Amino acid sequence: MDNNTTTLLDLDGLAVERVERLTDGTRRVHLITADETARACPSCGTFASRVKGLVRTRPRDLSYGERGLELAWLKRRWYCHEPDCARKSFTEQVPQIPAGARITARLRRAAALRVRDAGSTVVQAARDLHVS
Ligand SMILES: [Zn+2]
Numbered sequence: 001m002d003n004n005t006t007t008l009l010d011l012d013g014l015a016v017e018r019v020e021r022l023t024d025g026t027r028r029v030h031l032i033t034a035d036e037t038a039r040a041c042p043s044c045g046t047f048a049s050r051v052k053g054l055v056r057t058r059p060r061d062l063s064y065g066e067r068g069l070e071l072a073w074l075k076r077r078w079y080c081h082e083p084d085c086a087r088k089s090f091t092e093q094v095p096q097i098p099a100g101a102r103i104t105a106r107l108r109r110a111a112a113l114r115v116r117d118a119g120s121t122v123v124q125a126a127r128d129l130h131v132s
Pocket of ligand 1: 041042043044045046080081082085086087
C-alpha cells in the first residue's frame with residue numbers, strides 16, 4: 001500500500017499494509033508497525049531482536065466516512081533478552097494504541113471532550129462516536 005493511504009489514516013507508528021472491503025461493505029484496514037521504538041521493552045528499554053509470535057488486535061478508532069473503518073493491526077510479541085529484566089516478553093505498542101488499549105488515543109480524547117464540553121454521559125459519548 002502506498003504512503004498516501006498511511007498518511008490518510010494518520011496513526012503515528014503504524015502503516016497501512018492493505019485495505020479490504022468485506023461483503024457487508026465494511027472496510028478493514030490492515031496495519032503493520034512502522035515504528036522501531038515499538039520493539040523496545042517497556043520495562044528496561046532494551047531493543048528486542050527475537051520475535052515470539054504475532055498478535056492481531058482490532059482497536060476502535062474515530063469513524064471515517066459513513067460506514068467507518070475496522071482496524072486490524074498485526075503486531076509482534078517480542079522476547080526481552082535482557083537477563084536482569086523481569087519482563088520476558090511484550091507486545092508492540094505505539095502512542096496512539098498503547099498495549100492493552102481497545103480504542104485509539106484519539107478516540108479516547110474525542111469521547112472525553114464530549115463528556116467534558118458537551119455534557120454527554122460516557123455512554124452517550126460512546127454511542128455518538130460509534131464505540132460499542
Ligand atoms: Zn526488558
